[in-house]
Amino acid sequence: MSNPTAAMLVIGDEILSGRTRDANMHHLAGQLTEAGIDLKEVRIVSDDKTAIVGAVNTLRSQYGHVFTSGGIGPTHDDITADCVADAFGVHIDVRDDARALLAAHYASRGMEFNTARQRMARIPDGASLIDNPVSIAPGFALDNVYVMAGVPSVFKAMLASVLAGLTGGQPLISATLRVDRGEGEIAGPLGILATKWTEVTFGSYPFQIDGRYGANIVIRGQDDTKVQAALQELRGIFAQ
Amino acid sequence: MSNPTAAMLVIGDEILSGRTRDANMHHLAGQLTEAGIDLKEVRIVSDDKTAIVGAVNTLRSQYGHVFTSGGIGPTHDDITADCVADAFGVHIDVRDDARALLAAHYASRGMEFNTARQRMARIPDGASLIDNPVSIAPGFALDNVYVMAGVPSVFKAMLASVLAGLTGGQPLISATLRVDRGEGEIAGPLGILATKWTEVTFGSYPFQIDGRYGANIVIRGQDDTKVQAALQELRGIFAQ
Numbered sequence: 505m506s507n508p509t510a511a512m513l514v515i516g517d518e519i520l521s522g523r524t525r526d527a528n529m530h531h532l533a534g535q536l537t538e539a540g541i542d543l544k545e546v547r548i549v550s551d552d553k554t555a556i557v558g559a560v561n562t563l564r565s566q567y568g569h570v571f572t573s574g575g576i577g578p579t580h581d582d583i584t585a586d587c588v589a590d591a592f593g594v595h596i597d598v599r600d601d602a603r604a605l606l607a608a609h610y611a612s613r614g615m616e617f618n619t620a621r622q623r624m625a626r627i628p629d630g631a632s633l634i635d636n637p638v639s640i641a642p643g644f645a646l647d648n649v650y651v652m653a654g655v656p657s658v659f660k661a662m663l664a665s666v667l668a669g670l671t672g673g674q675p676l677i678s679a680t681l682r683v684d685r686g687e688g689e690i691a692g693p694l695g696i697l698a699t700k701w702t703e704v705t706f707g708s709y710p711f712q713i714d715g716r717y718g719a720n721i722v723i724r725g726q727d728d729t730k731v732q733a734a735l736q737e738l739r740g741i742f743a744q
Numbered sequence: 745m746s747n748p749t750a751a752m753l754v755i756g757d758e759i760l761s762g763r764t765r766d767a768n769m770h771h772l773a774g775q776l777t778e779a780g781i782d783l784k785e786v787r788i789v790s791d792d793k794t795a796i797v798g799a800v801n802t803l804r805s806q807y808g809h810v811f812t813s814g815g816i817g818p819t820h821d822d823i824t825a826d827c828v829a830d831a832f833g834v835h836i837d838v839r840d841d842a843r844a845l846l847a848a849h850y851a852s853r854g855m856e857f858n859t860a861r862q863r864m865a866r867i868p869d870g871a872s873l874i875d876n877p878v879s880i881a882p883g884f885a886l887d888n889v890y891v892m893a894g895v896p897s898v899f900k901a902m903l904a905s906v907l908a909g910l911t912g913g914q915p916l917i918s919a920t921l922r923v924d925r926g927e928g929e930i931a932g933p934l935g936i937l938a939t940k941w942t943e944v945t946f947g948s949y950p951f952q953i954d955g956r957y958g959a960n961i962v963i964r965g966q967d968d969t970k971v972q973a974a975l976q977e978l979r980g981i982f983a984q
Contacts, residue, residue: 520783522773529788533762543760545795548769548786555785 507542511563514548515556515574515584516654527656528573535663539671541569551575556587564591564649569670571663574654576643578620585644588651589628599627602642609640635665637678637722638709657709661722668726678724679735683742686710686717693741694721701734703727747782751803754788755796755814755824756894768813768899775903779911781809791815796827804831804889809910811903814894816883818860825884828891829868839867842882849880875905877918877962878949897949901962908966918964919975923982926950926957933981934961941974943967 512532518524529546536543544567549555556575563570575584589596602625610617624641627633634643634650636658643652643662652662661678668676683690687710698706704725711718721738725731752772758764769786776783784807789795796815803810815824829836842865850857864881867873874883874890876898883892883902892902901918908916923930927950938946944965951958961978965971 514786520773520786521777522770522775522783525770530762530765533760535762537761543762544790546754546760546786546788550784 507540508568509544510536510541510569510571511545511547511567512543513556513559513563513570513572514546514654515551515572516548517550517581519548519574520550526573528654528659531656531660532571532573532663535667539667541670551581551583553583553587553590556584557591560588560591560649564647568648570649571666572649572651573659576624576641576651576653578623582623584651585626585628588646588649592628592630592646592649594629594646596626596628598622598625602627602633605633605640605642634662635678637661637680637724638720657707661707661709664724676724676726677728677731678722679731680723681721681735681738681742682718683721684716684718685742687719690719690721690742697734697738697741701730701737703730704734706734706738747780748808749784750776750781750809750811751784751807752786753796753799753803753810753812754786754894755791755812756788757790757821759788759814760790766813767896768894771896771900772811772813772903775907779907781910791821791823793823793827793830796824797831800828800831800889804887808888810889811906812889812891813899816864816881816891816893818863822863824891825866825868828886828889832868832870832886832889834869834886836866836868838862838865842867842873845873845880845882874902875918877901877920877964878960897947901947901949904964916964916966917968917971918962919971920963921961921975921978921982922958923961924956924958925982927959930959930961930982937974937978937981941970941977943970944974946974946978 512529514526514529519526533543547559549559572584575582586596606621606625607617610621627644628646631644631646634645634652636642638658638661650666652659665676687708690708694706694708704723707722709720723731723734752769754766754769759766773783787799789799812824815822826836846861846865847857850861867884868886871884871886874885874892876882878898878901890906892899905916927948930948934946934948944963947962949960963971963974
């Protein structure tokens, strides 16, 4: 039996202009190879509706899975979700579950959940959400198309969720702790934890807000009990 | 007047499997932006005839220029030249001018110009050669399609030739000196030369053969007199 096939669609003018070097393609390629899925084609297109809709429809009809990267942020040129809805001919609007996730996230940070940010809750009818433990705004899966963020740390986290489902393994459960310290202070204790808790993985996704450094530590595993226990220990270490 | 448009086609299983991370796309993107040419789409396909022929024909009909990278080496899976000939419906065979370049190159190194290496002299009818000052085996241009090597140093050198022509500037002239020393020894004197000879550029393309290190130093410029004068000085410095 031959392997399942896949294609990737990278969306973004910043890649085609050379301003940003894409990192997601190489990551996806390695992950799919490990998962026994053959990546057969990659296309990179600009933030252009016709180009995106055309590529989505061509690729989803030719390959078993299509992974997209980019164009799901809050700005006017983030049109991937609408283009995917258009490609499938389905309705799209702000959806309650996605809005609730984002509303809670911004409330907890004391940030306004404005109209631009509500764009990130636009989900095509019939899609299921893809978990984003790093920055909350979800991706989505519609039939064989997986729509994910362009920011490499978010893409990686979303892909981990998706691949866990595709390869028939148990779905990954995640828990996130925000630590308001620089990664240099986090790395040591986190390394020790990672050695101890071998059945979960620890990811560190740094951020900088208002000049202060921090990181979201994401714990993932198939056993919720272990994820929660590791989270408890992590909390104990980084509590003030 | 809007800018001319371009697409890129990257050919190679090693990119899609994640074994190699492509570097040429990012380089091309930056160079085209500088040249005022809009890169609109990139496709990465495997070493598969149908995929390559289809992509070449789609892209060359949709965009002003098409740049390809990869699949022009000596092994059985290097099928780009044959696929491009097929896409254009023209004959392809080993061509005398390309064979002569390669024959002289291998003779000067005491290496056999065997059947596998002769594959690299297969050029479609009607194509013009693209200079390869790094490793000699030429690329070629056929109509609006520029077929170049996947090895990043060679891709860069070939692209420099092509872009000099496309942007209406004078063609670049090159001269190459092979220096059998490590780049660590070459860098210092080369830096001084580069400061002195401002109307030519110096590129250093390292290699390792039979455990010995060396580099091809490529001098490029629009004025042959200056290129030759810089080459003389380079020779003087690195004699022995």
